[in-house]
Amino acid sequence: MTIRPPIAMLAELTHRCPLSCPYCSNPVELARTETELPTEDWVRVFGEAAELGVLQLHLSGGEPASRRNLAELVRAARAAGLYTNLITSGIGLTEARLRELDAAGLDHIQLSLQGTDAEMADAIGGYRGGFMRKMQVAGWIKAIGFPLTLNTVLHRRNLHQLPRALEMAEEMGARRIEVATVQFHGWALKNRDALMPTREQAKEATRIVAEARARLKGRLVVDYVPADYHSDYPKRCMGGWGTTGLNVAPDGTVLPCHAAQTIPHLTFENVRDKPLSEIWYQSPAFNAYRGTGWMPEPCQSCDRREADFGGCRCQAMALAGDAGATDPVCIKSPHHAALQARAAAHAEGPDALIYRIAPGKPLPLIAGAATGSEARPAERIAAENS
Amino acid sequence: MDPTAIPDLPRGVRVHFDKVRETWVLLAPERTVTLDPVAHAILSEVDGKRSFGEITARLAELYAAPQDQIAADSAGFLGALRDRLFLDLAS
Ligand code: SF4
Ligand code: SF4
Numbered sequence: 355m356t357i358r359p360p361i362a363m364l365a366e367l368t369h370r371c372p373l374s375c376p377y378c379s380n381p382v383e384l385a386r387t388e389t390e391l392p393t394e395d396w397v398r399v400f401g402e403a404a405e406l407g408v409l410q411l412h413l414s415g416g417e418p419a420s421r422r423n424l425a426e427l428v429r430a431a432r433a434a435g436l437y438t439n440l441i442t443s444g445i446g447l448t449e450a451r452l453r454e455l456d457a458a459g460l461d462h463i464q465l466s467l468q469g470t471d472a473e474m475a476d477a478i479g480g481y482r483g484g485f486m487r488k489m490q491v492a493g494w495i496k497a498i499g500f501p502l503t504l505n506t507v508l509h510r511r512n513l514h515q516l517p518r519a520l521e522m523a524e525e526m527g528a529r530r531i532e533v534a535t536v537q538f539h540g541w542a543l544k545n546r547d548a549l550m551p552t553r554e555q556a557k558e559a560t561r562i563v564a565e566a567r568a569r570l571k572g573r574l575v576v577d578y579v580p581a582d583y584h585s586d587y588p589k590r591c592m593g594g595w596g597t598t599g600l601n602v603a604p605d606g607t608v609l610p611c612h613a614a615q616t617i618p619h620l621t622f623e624n625v626r627d628k629p630l631s632e633i634w635y636q637s638p639a640f641n642a643y644r645g646t647g648w649m650p651e652p653c654q655s656c657d658r659r660e661a662d663f664g665g666c667r668c669q670a671m672a673l674a675g676d677a678g679a680t681d682p683v684c685i686k687s688p689h690h691a692a693l694q695a696r697a698a699a700h701a702e703g704p705d706a707l708i709y710r711i712a713p714g715k716p717l718p719l720i721a722g723a724a725t726g727s728e729a730r731p732a733e734r735i736a737a738e739n740s
Numbered sequence: 741m742d743p744t745a746i747p748d749l750p751r752g753v754r755v756h757f758d759k760v761r762e763t764w765v766l767l768a769p770e771r772t773v774t775l776d777p778v779a780h781a782i783l784s785e786v787d788g789k790r791s792f793g794e795i796t797a798r799l800a801e802l803y804a805a806p807q808d809q810i811a812a813d814s815a816g817f818l819g820a821l822r823d824r825l826f827l828d829l830a831s
Contacts, residue, residue: 407760437767462769501752
Protein backbone atom coordinates (compact mmCIF):
# COMPACT_ATOMS: atom_id res chain seq x y z
CA MET A 355 0.00 0.00 0.00
CA THR A 356 1.42 3.40 -0.88
CA ILE A 357 1.06 5.88 1.93
CA ARG A 358 0.31 9.39 0.77
CA PRO A 359 1.53 12.43 2.68
CA PRO A 360 -0.98 14.23 4.90
CA ILE A 361 -2.68 17.43 3.76
CA ALA A 362 -3.80 18.81 7.10
CA MET A 363 -2.52 19.06 10.62
CA LEU A 364 -4.53 20.04 13.64
CA ALA A 365 -2.31 21.59 16.28
CA GLU A 366 -4.02 21.50 19.64
CA LEU A 367 -1.96 24.23 21.23
CA THR A 368 -3.50 23.87 24.67
CA HIS A 369 -6.41 22.25 26.43
CA ARG A 370 -7.02 25.42 28.43
CA CYS A 371 -10.28 27.12 27.56
CA PRO A 372 -12.46 29.70 29.28
CA LEU A 373 -15.61 27.97 28.02
CA SER A 374 -17.11 24.71 29.18
CA CYS A 375 -19.15 23.44 26.25
CA PRO A 376 -20.93 20.23 27.24
CA TYR A 377 -20.22 18.76 23.77
CA CYS A 378 -16.48 19.27 24.00
CA SER A 379 -14.70 16.45 22.20
CA ASN A 380 -11.51 16.87 24.18
CA PRO A 381 -10.69 14.04 26.54
CA VAL A 382 -12.12 13.89 30.02
CA GLU A 383 -8.56 14.12 31.35
CA LEU A 384 -7.11 17.31 29.92
CA ALA A 385 -3.41 17.86 29.31
CA ARG A 386 -2.04 20.09 32.05
CA THR A 387 -0.43 23.41 31.24
CA GLU A 388 3.03 22.23 32.40
CA THR A 389 2.99 19.43 29.83
CA GLU A 390 2.27 21.75 26.90
CA LEU A 391 4.74 21.73 24.05
CA PRO A 392 6.91 24.85 24.18
CA THR A 393 6.91 27.35 21.33
CA GLU A 394 10.24 26.27 19.87
CA ASP A 395 8.97 22.70 19.54
CA TRP A 396 5.82 23.86 17.77
CA VAL A 397 7.91 25.93 15.40
CA ARG A 398 10.05 22.89 14.58
CA VAL A 399 6.95 20.73 14.13
CA PHE A 400 5.39 23.24 11.71
CA GLY A 401 8.54 23.01 9.60
CA GLU A 402 8.49 19.20 9.73
CA ALA A 403 4.82 19.21 8.77
CA ALA A 404 5.42 21.39 5.72
CA GLU A 405 8.33 19.15 4.66
CA LEU A 406 6.08 16.15 5.04
CA GLY A 407 3.43 17.61 2.72
CA VAL A 408 0.99 19.31 5.09
CA LEU A 409 -0.62 22.33 3.43
CA GLN A 410 -3.28 23.33 5.90
CA LEU A 411 -2.62 24.00 9.56
CA HIS A 412 -5.46 24.35 12.01
CA LEU A 413 -4.54 26.06 15.26
CA SER A 414 -6.94 24.75 17.81
CA GLY A 415 -7.31 23.74 21.44
CA GLY A 416 -8.94 24.18 23.90
CA GLU A 417 -8.85 27.85 23.18
CA PRO A 418 -5.71 28.65 21.16
CA ALA A 419 -5.92 32.29 22.28
CA SER A 420 -4.99 30.99 25.73
CA ARG A 421 -1.44 30.68 24.34
CA ARG A 422 0.03 34.11 24.83
CA ASN A 423 2.47 33.86 21.93
CA LEU A 424 -0.13 32.84 19.36
CA ALA A 425 1.04 35.45 16.86
CA GLU A 426 4.58 34.10 17.03
CA LEU A 427 3.25 30.63 16.23
CA VAL A 428 1.23 31.97 13.29
CA ARG A 429 4.28 33.77 11.93
CA ALA A 430 6.34 30.59 12.14
CA ALA A 431 3.62 28.56 10.43
CA ARG A 432 3.38 31.05 7.57
CA ALA A 433 7.15 31.13 7.24
CA ALA A 434 7.06 27.33 6.89
CA GLY A 435 4.59 27.78 4.00
CA LEU A 436 1.44 26.59 5.75
CA TYR A 437 -2.08 27.95 5.30
CA THR A 438 -3.03 28.94 8.83
CA ASN A 439 -6.53 28.70 10.21
CA LEU A 440 -7.37 29.75 13.76
CA ILE A 441 -10.19 27.82 15.39
CA THR A 442 -11.43 29.94 18.26
CA SER A 443 -14.33 30.83 20.48
CA GLY A 444 -13.08 34.42 20.33
CA ILE A 445 -12.70 34.61 24.08
CA GLY A 446 -9.25 35.94 24.90
CA LEU A 447 -8.87 37.82 21.63
CA THR A 448 -8.65 41.60 21.73
CA GLU A 449 -8.56 44.03 18.86
CA ALA A 450 -4.83 44.49 19.42
CA ARG A 451 -4.19 40.75 19.39
CA LEU A 452 -6.22 40.35 16.21
CA ARG A 453 -4.18 43.06 14.53
CA GLU A 454 -1.04 41.28 15.63
CA LEU A 455 -2.36 38.04 14.12
CA ASP A 456 -3.17 39.91 10.92
CA ALA A 457 0.38 41.22 10.72
CA ALA A 458 1.68 37.71 11.40
CA GLY A 459 -0.15 36.49 8.28
CA LEU A 460 -3.08 34.54 9.69
CA ASP A 461 -5.07 33.29 6.69
CA HIS A 462 -8.49 32.51 8.11
CA ILE A 463 -10.54 32.43 11.29
CA GLN A 464 -13.14 29.93 12.29
CA LEU A 465 -15.32 31.35 15.05
CA SER A 466 -17.59 29.12 17.08
CA LEU A 467 -21.15 30.03 17.95
CA GLN A 468 -22.70 28.34 20.99
CA GLY A 469 -26.09 29.96 20.50
CA THR A 470 -27.65 32.90 18.70
CA ASP A 471 -28.44 34.92 21.83
CA ALA A 472 -26.71 35.49 25.13
CA GLU A 473 -29.14 33.34 27.06
CA MET A 474 -28.47 30.22 24.99
CA ALA A 475 -24.81 30.86 24.18
CA ASP A 476 -23.73 31.61 27.73
CA ALA A 477 -25.67 28.68 29.13
CA ILE A 478 -24.08 26.26 26.64
CA GLY A 479 -20.59 27.73 26.87
CA GLY A 480 -20.92 27.97 30.64
CA TYR A 481 -19.44 31.46 30.56
CA ARG A 482 -21.39 34.56 31.46
CA GLY A 483 -20.76 37.47 29.12
CA GLY A 484 -19.22 35.17 26.53
CA PHE A 485 -21.76 35.96 23.85
CA MET A 486 -21.34 39.73 24.15
CA ARG A 487 -17.61 39.32 23.97
CA LYS A 488 -17.86 37.08 20.93
CA MET A 489 -20.01 39.63 19.11
CA GLN A 490 -17.38 42.24 19.81
CA VAL A 491 -14.66 39.95 18.46
CA ALA A 492 -16.77 39.24 15.35
CA GLY A 493 -16.93 42.99 14.76
CA TRP A 494 -13.15 43.32 14.92
CA ILE A 495 -12.68 40.32 12.63
CA LYS A 496 -14.96 41.96 10.09
CA ALA A 497 -13.29 45.35 10.40
CA ILE A 498 -9.83 43.86 9.87
CA GLY A 499 -11.16 41.80 6.98
CA PHE A 500 -10.15 38.30 8.03
CA PRO A 501 -11.83 35.60 5.97
CA LEU A 502 -14.33 34.06 8.39
CA THR A 503 -16.18 30.81 8.83
CA LEU A 504 -18.83 30.63 11.51
CA ASN A 505 -19.05 27.25 13.16
CA THR A 506 -22.07 26.04 15.01
CA VAL A 507 -22.71 22.75 16.76
CA LEU A 508 -26.34 21.68 16.62
CA HIS A 509 -27.92 19.70 19.41
CA ARG A 510 -31.31 19.21 20.97
CA ARG A 511 -31.16 22.50 22.90
CA ASN A 512 -30.21 24.91 20.14
CA LEU A 513 -31.30 23.27 16.91
CA HIS A 514 -34.24 25.65 16.57
CA GLN A 515 -31.76 28.53 16.37
CA LEU A 516 -30.25 27.35 13.08
CA PRO A 517 -32.15 29.86 10.87
CA ARG A 518 -30.88 32.73 12.99
CA ALA A 519 -27.32 31.34 12.95
CA LEU A 520 -27.41 31.45 9.14
CA GLU A 521 -28.48 35.10 9.24
CA MET A 522 -25.76 35.93 11.73
CA ALA A 523 -23.11 34.39 9.49
CA GLU A 524 -24.11 36.79 6.74
CA GLU A 525 -24.22 39.74 9.12
CA MET A 526 -20.72 38.98 10.34
CA GLY A 527 -19.43 38.87 6.78
CA ALA A 528 -18.63 35.15 6.90
CA ARG A 529 -18.34 33.46 3.53
CA ARG A 530 -18.90 30.06 5.00
CA ILE A 531 -20.80 28.47 7.86
CA GLU A 532 -20.15 25.02 9.19
CA VAL A 533 -23.26 23.45 10.64
CA ALA A 534 -22.34 20.29 12.47
CA THR A 535 -24.62 18.06 14.41
CA VAL A 536 -23.13 17.18 17.78
CA GLN A 537 -20.75 14.22 17.81
CA PHE A 538 -20.06 12.24 20.88
CA HIS A 539 -16.40 11.90 21.72
CA GLY A 540 -14.50 12.81 24.86
CA TRP A 541 -16.43 14.88 27.35
CA ALA A 542 -19.51 14.95 25.09
CA LEU A 543 -20.21 11.29 25.86
CA LYS A 544 -21.35 12.37 29.30
CA ASN A 545 -24.01 14.55 27.73
CA ARG A 546 -25.65 12.27 25.25
CA ASP A 547 -28.94 12.36 27.12
CA ALA A 548 -29.14 16.13 27.18
CA LEU A 549 -27.80 16.82 23.69
CA MET A 550 -28.97 14.04 21.39
CA PRO A 551 -31.32 15.55 18.82
CA THR A 552 -34.51 13.71 18.01
CA ARG A 553 -34.85 12.08 14.61
CA GLU A 554 -37.39 14.77 13.68
CA GLN A 555 -34.99 17.54 14.66
CA ALA A 556 -32.23 15.94 12.60
CA LYS A 557 -34.56 15.87 9.59
CA GLU A 558 -35.57 19.46 10.16
CA ALA A 559 -31.92 20.54 10.22
CA THR A 560 -31.32 18.78 6.90
CA ARG A 561 -34.32 20.55 5.40
CA ILE A 562 -33.21 23.98 6.65
CA VAL A 563 -29.71 23.44 5.30
CA ALA A 564 -30.97 22.38 1.85
CA GLU A 565 -33.22 25.43 1.68
CA ALA A 566 -30.43 27.76 2.85
CA ARG A 567 -27.94 26.35 0.34
CA ALA A 568 -30.31 27.12 -2.53
CA ARG A 569 -31.20 30.57 -1.22
CA LEU A 570 -27.68 31.67 -0.29
CA LYS A 571 -25.82 30.27 -3.30
CA GLY A 572 -22.96 32.58 -4.25
CA ARG A 573 -23.17 34.42 -0.90
CA LEU A 574 -22.62 31.90 1.83
CA VAL A 575 -21.33 28.34 1.60
CA VAL A 576 -23.09 26.01 4.01
CA ASP A 577 -21.11 22.92 5.05
CA TYR A 578 -23.17 20.42 6.95
CA VAL A 579 -22.46 17.38 9.09
CA PRO A 580 -25.74 15.49 9.61
CA ALA A 581 -26.54 13.50 12.72
CA ASP A 582 -24.77 10.23 12.16
CA TYR A 583 -26.57 8.38 14.94
CA HIS A 584 -29.68 8.72 12.80
CA SER A 585 -27.97 7.75 9.54
CA ASP A 586 -27.66 4.48 7.62
CA TYR A 587 -24.02 4.85 6.58
CA PRO A 588 -21.06 6.16 8.54
CA LYS A 589 -19.02 9.17 7.59
CA ARG A 590 -15.55 8.84 6.18
CA CYS A 591 -13.70 9.60 9.32
CA MET A 592 -10.64 11.84 8.95
CA GLY A 593 -10.86 11.17 5.22
CA GLY A 594 -9.64 7.67 6.10
CA TRP A 595 -7.33 6.76 8.97
CA GLY A 596 -3.77 7.87 8.24
CA THR A 597 -4.59 9.15 4.75
CA THR A 598 -5.22 12.85 5.02
CA GLY A 599 -4.58 14.40 8.37
CA LEU A 600 -3.01 14.15 11.77
CA ASN A 601 -3.47 15.80 15.15
CA VAL A 602 -0.82 16.92 17.52
CA ALA A 603 -2.08 17.05 21.10
CA PRO A 604 -0.95 19.82 23.50
CA ASP A 605 1.82 17.63 24.93
CA GLY A 606 3.17 16.68 21.50
CA THR A 607 1.50 13.29 21.15
CA VAL A 608 0.67 12.61 17.50
CA LEU A 609 -2.75 11.12 16.86
CA PRO A 610 -4.42 9.76 13.71
CA CYS A 611 -7.61 11.35 14.99
CA HIS A 612 -8.80 13.57 17.76
CA ALA A 613 -10.27 10.74 19.80
CA ALA A 614 -7.72 8.04 19.00
CA GLN A 615 -6.52 7.84 22.59
CA THR A 616 -9.81 6.18 23.48
CA ILE A 617 -8.49 3.07 21.70
CA PRO A 618 -6.62 1.36 24.50
CA HIS A 619 -4.38 -1.02 22.55
CA LEU A 620 -2.77 1.73 20.49
CA THR A 621 0.33 3.57 21.64
CA PHE A 622 1.16 6.97 20.28
CA GLU A 623 4.44 8.66 19.60
CA ASN A 624 5.52 12.16 20.44
CA VAL A 625 7.11 14.90 18.36
CA ARG A 626 9.59 15.40 21.19
CA ASP A 627 11.08 11.98 20.42
CA LYS A 628 10.72 11.42 16.70
CA PRO A 629 10.40 13.37 13.47
CA LEU A 630 6.86 13.81 12.27
CA SER A 631 7.48 11.97 8.99
CA GLU A 632 8.72 8.89 10.79
CA ILE A 633 5.61 8.92 12.95
CA TRP A 634 3.32 9.38 9.94
CA TYR A 635 4.86 6.67 7.78
CA GLN A 636 6.07 4.13 10.31
CA SER A 637 4.26 4.25 13.59
CA PRO A 638 2.09 1.24 14.40
CA ALA A 639 -0.81 3.51 15.46
CA PHE A 640 -0.99 5.18 12.05
CA ASN A 641 -0.63 1.86 10.26
CA ALA A 642 -3.20 0.08 12.42
CA TYR A 643 -6.24 1.06 10.36
CA ARG A 644 -4.75 2.29 7.12
CA GLY A 645 -6.26 1.03 3.90
CA THR A 646 -8.65 -1.90 3.86
CA GLY A 647 -6.52 -4.85 4.97
CA TRP A 648 -7.57 -4.63 8.64
CA MET A 649 -11.28 -4.68 7.86
CA PRO A 650 -13.61 -7.36 9.10
CA GLU A 651 -16.81 -8.37 7.35
CA PRO A 652 -19.19 -6.85 6.38
CA CYS A 653 -16.74 -4.11 5.32
CA GLN A 654 -14.18 -6.40 3.68
CA SER A 655 -16.53 -7.39 0.85
CA CYS A 656 -18.53 -4.16 0.78
CA ASP A 657 -18.38 -1.94 -2.28
CA ARG A 658 -18.35 1.17 -0.09
CA ARG A 659 -15.17 0.14 1.71
CA GLU A 660 -13.00 2.72 -0.03
CA ALA A 661 -15.71 5.36 0.21
CA ASP A 662 -16.03 5.39 4.00
CA PHE A 663 -13.17 3.09 5.11
CA GLY A 664 -15.56 1.39 7.49
CA GLY A 665 -16.41 4.60 9.33
CA CYS A 666 -14.99 5.85 12.58
CA ARG A 667 -12.65 3.65 14.63
CA CYS A 668 -13.27 5.58 17.82
CA GLN A 669 -16.99 5.29 17.39
CA ALA A 670 -16.61 1.53 16.85
CA MET A 671 -14.58 1.47 20.07
CA ALA A 672 -17.10 3.51 22.03
CA LEU A 673 -20.22 1.76 20.78
CA ALA A 674 -19.18 -1.77 19.86
CA GLY A 675 -16.25 -2.11 22.27
CA ASP A 676 -13.92 -2.97 19.37
CA ALA A 677 -11.99 -0.38 17.39
CA GLY A 678 -11.61 -2.88 14.55
CA ALA A 679 -15.34 -3.39 14.08
CA THR A 680 -17.61 -1.92 11.41
CA ASP A 681 -18.84 1.48 12.58
CA PRO A 682 -22.13 0.71 14.37
CA VAL A 683 -23.72 3.62 12.50
CA CYS A 684 -23.63 1.42 9.39
CA ILE A 685 -26.85 -0.35 8.51
CA LYS A 686 -24.81 -3.50 7.85
CA SER A 687 -23.36 -3.56 11.36
CA PRO A 688 -24.90 -6.08 13.76
CA HIS A 689 -25.00 -3.24 16.31
CA HIS A 690 -26.92 -0.85 14.06
CA ALA A 691 -30.43 -1.53 15.35
CA ALA A 692 -29.34 -1.33 18.97
CA LEU A 693 -27.54 1.94 18.26
CA GLN A 694 -30.59 3.52 16.69
CA ALA A 695 -32.68 2.44 19.65
CA ARG A 696 -30.08 3.95 21.99
CA ALA A 697 -30.03 7.20 20.01
CA ALA A 698 -33.80 7.42 20.30
CA ALA A 699 -33.58 6.74 24.05
CA HIS A 700 -30.89 9.42 24.52
CA ALA A 701 -33.09 11.85 22.59
CA GLU A 702 -35.73 11.36 25.28
CA GLY A 703 -33.22 11.43 28.09
CA PRO A 704 -32.99 13.96 30.92
CA ASP A 705 -32.06 17.49 29.91
CA ALA A 706 -29.47 18.30 32.58
CA LEU A 707 -26.05 19.22 31.20
CA ILE A 708 -22.84 18.03 32.80
CA TYR A 709 -20.01 20.56 32.74
CA ARG A 710 -16.34 20.20 33.41
CA ILE A 711 -15.20 21.65 36.66
CA ALA A 712 -11.69 22.92 36.44
CA PRO A 713 -9.67 24.72 39.06
CA GLY A 714 -9.62 28.45 38.50
CA LYS A 715 -12.64 28.42 36.23
CA PRO A 716 -15.70 30.46 37.04
CA LEU A 717 -18.65 28.24 37.81
CA PRO A 718 -20.88 28.01 34.78
CA LEU A 719 -24.42 29.27 34.89
CA ILE A 720 -26.15 25.95 35.21
CA ALA A 721 -23.86 23.65 37.07
CA GLY A 722 -20.20 22.94 36.98
CA ALA A 723 -17.58 23.75 33.66
CA ALA A 724 -15.83 22.11 29.82
CA THR A 725 -13.56 23.14 26.98
CA GLY A 726 -14.76 24.91 23.92
CA SER A 727 -13.31 22.59 21.38
CA GLU A 728 -15.87 23.16 18.74
CA ALA A 729 -13.35 21.61 16.45
CA ARG A 730 -14.57 18.33 15.16
CA PRO A 731 -11.34 17.83 13.29
CA ALA A 732 -12.43 14.64 11.65
CA GLU A 733 -15.02 16.32 9.48
CA ARG A 734 -12.81 19.23 8.78
CA ILE A 735 -10.00 17.10 7.50
CA ALA A 736 -12.32 14.86 5.53
CA ALA A 737 -13.78 17.90 3.81
CA GLU A 738 -10.39 19.23 2.92
CA ASN A 739 -9.76 16.46 0.52
CA SER A 740 -12.81 17.25 -1.55
CA MET B 741 -19.35 34.50 -17.93
CA ASP B 742 -19.57 38.21 -18.78
CA PRO B 743 -16.39 39.21 -20.68
CA THR B 744 -16.28 42.51 -18.80
CA ALA B 745 -16.40 40.88 -15.36
CA ILE B 746 -13.15 41.11 -13.41
CA PRO B 747 -12.24 37.98 -11.48
CA ASP B 748 -10.07 38.18 -8.39
CA LEU B 749 -8.99 35.85 -5.63
CA PRO B 750 -10.41 37.09 -2.32
CA ARG B 751 -8.34 37.33 0.80
CA GLY B 752 -7.84 33.86 2.24
CA VAL B 753 -7.53 32.15 -1.14
CA ARG B 754 -4.10 31.78 -2.69
CA VAL B 755 -2.15 29.84 -5.26
CA HIS B 756 0.70 27.83 -3.79
CA PHE B 757 3.30 25.47 -5.18
CA ASP B 758 3.17 22.16 -3.35
CA LYS B 759 6.77 21.07 -3.50
CA VAL B 760 6.12 17.68 -1.93
CA ARG B 761 3.56 16.64 -4.57
CA GLU B 762 5.17 18.82 -7.25
CA THR B 763 1.97 20.52 -8.27
CA TRP B 764 0.24 23.86 -8.00
CA VAL B 765 -2.68 24.03 -5.59
CA LEU B 766 -5.26 26.58 -4.59
CA LEU B 767 -5.39 27.02 -0.82
CA ALA B 768 -8.70 28.22 0.57
CA PRO B 769 -10.37 28.10 3.98
CA GLU B 770 -10.24 24.44 4.95
CA ARG B 771 -10.03 23.34 1.35
CA THR B 772 -7.25 22.49 -1.06
CA VAL B 773 -7.86 22.31 -4.80
CA THR B 774 -5.23 20.69 -6.99
CA LEU B 775 -4.59 22.80 -10.10
CA ASP B 776 -3.83 21.09 -13.38
CA PRO B 777 -1.66 23.04 -15.84
CA VAL B 778 -4.71 24.57 -17.55
CA ALA B 779 -6.28 25.69 -14.27
CA HIS B 780 -2.95 27.11 -13.15
CA ALA B 781 -2.53 28.98 -16.44
CA ILE B 782 -5.98 30.55 -16.03
CA LEU B 783 -5.37 31.60 -12.42
CA SER B 784 -1.98 33.03 -13.36
CA GLU B 785 -3.84 35.61 -15.45
CA VAL B 786 -6.24 36.55 -12.66
CA ASP B 787 -4.92 39.70 -11.02
CA GLY B 788 -8.02 41.66 -10.03
CA LYS B 789 -7.47 44.10 -12.90
CA ARG B 790 -7.91 42.17 -16.13
CA SER B 791 -11.41 41.35 -17.29
CA PHE B 792 -12.51 37.86 -18.18
CA GLY B 793 -12.41 38.84 -21.87
CA GLU B 794 -8.85 40.11 -21.60
CA ILE B 795 -7.80 36.97 -19.78
CA THR B 796 -9.20 34.62 -22.39
CA ALA B 797 -7.70 36.72 -25.21
CA ARG B 798 -4.27 36.51 -23.59
CA LEU B 799 -4.59 32.77 -23.04
CA ALA B 800 -5.72 32.25 -26.64
CA GLU B 801 -2.64 34.04 -27.85
CA LEU B 802 -0.31 32.34 -25.42
CA TYR B 803 -1.52 28.86 -26.27
CA ALA B 804 -2.50 29.49 -29.90
CA ALA B 805 -5.99 28.18 -29.29
CA PRO B 806 -9.43 29.47 -30.31
CA GLN B 807 -10.64 32.07 -27.82
CA ASP B 808 -14.19 30.72 -27.61
CA GLN B 809 -12.84 27.32 -26.59
CA ILE B 810 -10.61 28.93 -23.95
CA ALA B 811 -13.51 31.07 -22.75
CA ALA B 812 -15.74 28.03 -22.33
CA ASP B 813 -13.10 26.12 -20.33
CA SER B 814 -12.20 29.12 -18.23
CA ALA B 815 -15.82 29.98 -17.48
CA GLY B 816 -16.42 26.44 -16.29
CA PHE B 817 -13.42 26.46 -13.98
CA LEU B 818 -13.80 30.00 -12.66
CA GLY B 819 -17.57 29.53 -12.27
CA ALA B 820 -16.96 26.50 -10.07
CA LEU B 821 -14.55 28.52 -7.93
CA ARG B 822 -17.08 31.35 -7.78
CA ASP B 823 -19.81 28.96 -6.57
CA ARG B 824 -17.56 27.93 -3.69
CA LEU B 825 -16.75 31.59 -3.01
CA PHE B 826 -13.09 31.03 -3.81
CA LEU B 827 -13.34 33.76 -6.45
CA ASP B 828 -14.81 37.26 -6.53
CA LEU B 829 -16.27 38.68 -9.70
CA ALA B 830 -16.51 42.44 -10.03
CA SER B 831 -18.55 43.87 -12.88
S1 SF4 C 1 -20.14 -2.29 5.70
FE1 SF4 C 1 -18.33 -1.15 6.18
S2 SF4 C 1 -17.61 -0.38 4.24
FE2 SF4 C 1 -19.72 -1.04 3.92
S3 SF4 C 1 -20.94 0.79 4.22
FE3 SF4 C 1 -20.82 -0.25 6.19
S4 SF4 C 1 -19.08 0.68 7.23
FE4 SF4 C 1 -18.92 1.21 5.06
S1 SF4 D 1 -12.91 7.35 13.97
FE1 SF4 D 1 -11.70 8.76 12.95
S2 SF4 D 1 -12.90 10.60 12.96
FE2 SF4 D 1 -13.81 9.29 14.35
S3 SF4 D 1 -13.00 9.86 16.23
FE3 SF4 D 1 -11.76 8.23 15.49
S4 SF4 D 1 -10.22 9.13 14.34
FE4 SF4 D 1 -11.74 10.64 14.70
